Amino acid sequence: MNKRMKCTLAYDGTHFSGYQVQPGKRTVQGELERVLTQMHKGQTVRVTASGRTDAGVHACGQVIHFDTSLSLSPQQWKKALNALLPDDIVIKHIQEVDASFHARFAAKAKEYRYKVRNAEERDVFLRHYCYHYPYRLDIEAIKQALRFIEGTHDFTSFCSAKTDVDDRVRTIYQADVAVNQEMLEFRLIGSGFLYNMVRIIVGTVLEVGQGKRSVDSISTILAAKDRRLAGPTAPPQGLYLWKVYYDN
């Protein structure tokens, strides 16, 4: 009898060509499936994630599911997987779930965080873990700009022009930023996110903070539904898939 397992994991995205399997590339999904297939004596195991992350993007709480014929306790699963996985992926939690659970389709909301280091000098130890933005910022203006992001909007202007999704209406429940000395931590919780959406939002509100754009330009950009009006896509190393929310 097959069982469905739900698994929460963290990974350092620095040395991955993103989450999703690509031939000849090192990916998170590729490593997970390689290890699970090994545990199943060569029988191919496929995993399904809540969504992809790009090259260089990190995760603290990515969620995947997979089906298995093995009979292991959650503790045994966690120990075995963590012993076999490379040191830039770690399993934080694993549990058996109902066969109807689906990591992607059952997700109710997602939380992303984006870390910015607002200081003049580079920090060699944080270069892969935040975006170094050395310009003076008006934090209050950034907070006000983020208010315009909250709510239900068509986010066409804030997603990659390459996006092939037709419905670009999403609801952002929370969009704010916490400041701790030179570190800014953006926190976005939403029903769903379009391709590059968090990175374009951050890239745009940083320009608001720098005085290059006005606070209420955000509503103009939203209304225009045109990617060219928003700011640049902030780089991947500041982004963290923080949490995926499910019912219960």
Added chain:
Amino acid sequence: MNKRMKCTLAYDGTHFSGYQVQPGKRTVQGELERVLTQMHKGQTVRVTASGRTDAGVHACGQVIHFDTSLSLSPQQWKKALNALLPDDIVIKHIQEVDASFHARFAAKAKEYRYKVRNAEERDVFLRHYCYHYPYRLDIEAIKQALRFIEGTHDFTSFCSAKTDVDDRVRTIYQADVAVNQEMLEFRLIGSGFLYNMVRIIVGTVLEVGQGKRSVDSISTILAAKDRRLAGPTAPPQGLYLWKVYYDN
């Protein structure tokens, strides 16, 4: 007229084969000399450091000196060097000094720190920046053990057997550990350090904390002058050359 420059720098040791130049290897000294030689239009510039660091060991405050015929202000030097250096080395401070200054021979004391993460699970984001030690530790025992390290001793037992230095007497002014949640930060300030000395001290007092050795075993080990009596060499990624002290 040549000027002597004193320079304080930080580096992430993860992707270096240590500080010192080795043919065919990526080293900190190699990168510094490559960039300085480039700035001097191909005329070879050599740098002298306060001391070496091993592969994987980090620095927050390594000090070097070099001689130059260029006439740049400290600010121009810093900007030019940081623009040319790779992203895992950063110049924090540079100043002109008297020709008698010597980064190694003028050093009065050095401070090293060693970071240990005492938690059950791996942290993918810290794997290159601390030593993951998942065993339960008696912090009070570690603190008491470190007391025996302070003072003037022959540290033969706490240096690599490969050391070719004859005089192994050093003075440790301060040896303690600060605990912040799951992170332990060892701090050692001394007149000088032998090869692998900090890492062997940490490897040994962690065994005291784990209950594998008694607190006062440290004085027995010191007295024996035998490397085989001390504990293992803690791994390089937890170690930071924190500061080099000079007169004035």
